[in-house]
Amino acid sequence: MALLEVENLQTHFRTPEGVNRAVEGVSFHVEEGETLAIVGESGCGKSVTSMSLMRLIPPSAGRIAGSIRFDGRDLLGLPEREMRSIRGNDISMIFQEPLTSLNPVLTIGYQIGETLRLHQGLSAAEARAKAIEMLTLVGISEPARRIACYPHELSGGMRQRVMIAIALACNPRLLIADEPTTALDVTIQAQILDLMRDLKQRVGAAIVLITHDLGVVAEMAERVMVMYAGRKVEEAPVAQLFKTPRHPYTRGLLGAIPRLGSSLTGRQERLAEIPGQVPSLKNRITGCVFAGRCSQADEICRTIAPGLETKAPGHFAACHQALREEAPS
Amino acid sequence: MSNPLLQVNDLVKHYPVGRTLSGRPKSVVHAVDGLSFHVDRGETLSLVGESGCGKSTVGRAILRLVDITMGQIVLDGRRIDDISQASLHPVRRRIQVVFQDPFSSLNPRMRVRDILAEPIRNFRLATGQDLERRLGELMDMVQLPRDSLGRLPHEFSGGQRQRIGIARALAAKPDLIICDEAVSALDVSVKAQVVNLLQDLQRDLGLALLFISHDLAIVEHMTQRIAVMYLGKIVEIGERRQIFGDPRHPYTVALMSALPTPDPETRRRRVTLVGDVPSPIDPPPGCRFHGRCPLAGETCRRIEPDLRQIAPGHWAACHLDDISAMTRDATV
Ligand SMILES: Nc1ncnc2c1ncn2[C@@H]1O[C@H](COP(=O)(O)OP(=O)(O)OP(=O)(O)O)[C@@H](O)[C@H]1O
Ligand SMILES: Nc1ncnc2c1ncn2[C@@H]1O[C@H](COP(=O)(O)OP(=O)(O)OP(=O)(O)O)[C@@H](O)[C@H]1O
Ligand code: SF4
Ligand SMILES: [Mg+2]
Ligand SMILES: [Mg+2]
Numbered sequence: 001m002a003l004l005e006v007e008n009l010q011t012h013f014r015t016p017e018g019v020n021r022a023v024e025g026v027s028f029h030v031e032e033g034e035t036l037a038i039v040g041e042s043g044c045g046k047s048v049t050s051m052s053l054m055r056l057i058p059p060s061a062g063r064i065a066g067s068i069r070f071d072g073r074d075l076l077g078l079p080e081r082e083m084r085s086i087r088g089n090d091i092s093m094i095f096q097e098p099l100t101s102l103n104p105v106l107t108i109g110y111q112i113g114e115t116l117r118l119h120q121g122l123s124a125a126e127a128r129a130k131a132i133e134m135l136t137l138v139g140i141s142e143p144a145r146r147i148a149c150y151p152h153e154l155s156g157g158m159r160q161r162v163m164i165a166i167a168l169a170c171n172p173r174l175l176i177a178d179e180p181t182t183a184l185d186v187t188i189q190a191q192i193l194d195l196m197r198d199l200k201q202r203v204g205a206a207i208v209l210i211t212h213d214l215g216v217v218a219e220m221a222e223r224v225m226v227m228y229a230g231r232k233v234e235e236a237p238v239a240q241l242f243k244t245p246r247h248p249y250t251r252g253l254l255g256a257i258p259r260l261g262s263s264l265t266g267r268q269e270r271l272a273e274i275p276g277q278v279p280s281l282k283n284r285i286t287g288c289v290f291a292g293r294c295s296q297a298d299e300i301c302r303t304i305a306p307g308l309e310t311k312a313p314g315h316f317a318a319c320h321q322a323l324r325e326e327a328p329s
Numbered sequence: 330m331s332n333p334l335l336q337v338n339d340l341v342k343h344y345p346v347g348r349t350l351s352g353r354p355k356s357v358v359h360a361v362d363g364l365s366f367h368v369d370r371g372e373t374l375s376l377v378g379e380s381g382c383g384k385s386t387v388g389r390a391i392l393r394l395v396d397i398t399m400g401q402i403v404l405d406g407r408r409i410d411d412i413s414q415a416s417l418h419p420v421r422r423r424i425q426v427v428f429q430d431p432f433s434s435l436n437p438r439m440r441v442r443d444i445l446a447e448p449i450r451n452f453r454l455a456t457g458q459d460l461e462r463r464l465g466e467l468m469d470m471v472q473l474p475r476d477s478l479g480r481l482p483h484e485f486s487g488g489q490r491q492r493i494g495i496a497r498a499l500a501a502k503p504d505l506i507i508c509d510e511a512v513s514a515l516d517v518s519v520k521a522q523v524v525n526l527l528q529d530l531q532r533d534l535g536l537a538l539l540f541i542s543h544d545l546a547i548v549e550h551m552t553q554r555i556a557v558m559y560l561g562k563i564v565e566i567g568e569r570r571q572i573f574g575d576p577r578h579p580y581t582v583a584l585m586s587a588l589p590t591p592d593p594e595t596r597r598r599r600v601t602l603v604g605d606v607p608s609p610i611d612p613p614p615g616c617r618f619h620g621r622c623p624l625a626g627e628t629c630r631r632i633e634p635d636l637r638q639i640a641p642g643h644w645a646a647c648h649l650d651d652i653s654a655m656t657r658d659a660t661v
Binding site for chain 2: 013015016017020039040041042043044047096097100139140141142145148149153154155156157158160161179182183184185186187188189212214252253256257258259260261270271272273274277280
């Protein structure tokens, strides 16, 4: 049994203009000690998926359905009190927007310490010492002075690292990291990725890594899940995904990666984009969700929604055309 | 010769941190410590460097969101660092910003329509029908559906919110946009759309960009010139082909080599920076990079290197003339 098993997750928001089907029937699993990367176009439901795992969607805003099993326990059925003890302890999360998830009126030392006192029962002095240690690990200089800072006194990347320190402090068994390194330069990023690897090795933690940086995906993940318009459209072991992407969206995505080296040719070319826009999630979509932007779309694509099918061991894609096609070598 | 659009001279910004009982600051953060550069009309200058090295502070100082400790900021030949709030109003239209953290920079209670209309009304750029048309145009420019003008920021994904921020900056028809990690939260395809859009606008409107970013591939793509910062100072500045093709500061080399490549089968060799991250509260003597620099020698620990010209337009602040020992190890 996998550490995390998600079956047919659906998260829908009520909005004045109708229901927004942000996540529409997504299933996946993560094994202990494994890193699953989730990639996909901005707005495709990655953060909503991760917030749903933590049950952080307020009932007034939206509804989560399906099943989420962590270590055999059904998270959607747990009383809020038990869920609270799981959050931050067994499962912790690095949020996409650090400023909104740190408390502006408390010092960062207090905020890291609080997690430790709450979940690990450390005394105030122990928590302080551990907070300083965590800040050092995430590359913050003079941590003993910095613990007295408020979030607004830190740079964007420093705030992100404080959040990472909080998330890692309790050695979670599952770490959900939503764009953990976007605000960081590459040298600090490398240091943070090492910390995440270390967490995997030390406590066998599983990681769900959401990122737009396909370089980070290549470096960190064992498996990759590609989402589009609230659905999973492809999943594969990392090497296979980069080598033989099956879904046209995934191909477009990989084709749009800007590569270093343009300054040597001296030409400033346009970056490759995927033309068109994601369909509105408020209407029911018949056919393939990507059909409107897909160069290979035909009549079948526009009328029948493709299901996820196995293309190779461990490699799934939801595309009518990918079925008929020989694997590109 | 005409003035550059923006000229920054010897900018210094110190933040007080902590208070003693008498209310005096315990220590100061030397966030920006004597930094000069210019941005020409229609040009992109990128600012890169380690997290916490002072990039956003430079942006905030130019926008006059913080008071500067020393130095001058000159727009079109006129100093703007010492003028009154009233004379600042027209300047504010000309310099716009897109921030790193889209959520906290958008008022959560304002609908997108009002967020975009605010600068248009504020600077009297359009009213009535024209305003309505302009709102539609802005939504098209950043590729958000027009029918989402009535929505609140929290109803958008991170990347979509960033596009609202960009639309708001464009609404004022500025001459200079400071993009502080403006495209970092976007996926590669949407990022490509926004970058292409910024480049089109730059061409069509003669827009200048101060582009603060950690994404070196995008920086290389976008920019004419690059300034590399380390702990409050510029350590290297030059044309992009000079910085990417012939970096002359060890920190620049380390930065370039740490970039992960989007290919699981080739893992690049990096220059890992060892040693403690130096503190902007107590900047080290000598070269600020010496504690982590694999090439540091005795002089580096004592004497601070000045920016020296390497080639026309290319400056680096390192005592060594030859840092090839570093490049040899780093690039494979
Ligand atoms: N509270 C909410 N109310 C209504 N709609 C919401 C809410 N939160 C998110 N959404 C919608 O859900 C969809 C998915 O958003 P989500 O934040 O998961 O995207 P994402 O994949 O994380 O994108 P990004 O890469 O830009 O962060 C979007 O269309 C967004 O507008
Ligand atoms: N309001 C403030 N009070 C005290 N110190 C501050 C304040 N704002 C910034 N600093 C400090 O100034 C230094 C530079 O911060 P700045 O935000 O300019 O960095 P940055 O280069 O933009 O980093 P990042 O890449 O992480 O965004 C940091 O040490 C930060 O802690
Ligand atoms: S001056 Fe010395 S310490 Fe500084 S970068 Fe050059 S070699 Fe390294
Ligand atoms: Mg997100
Ligand atoms: Mg910043």
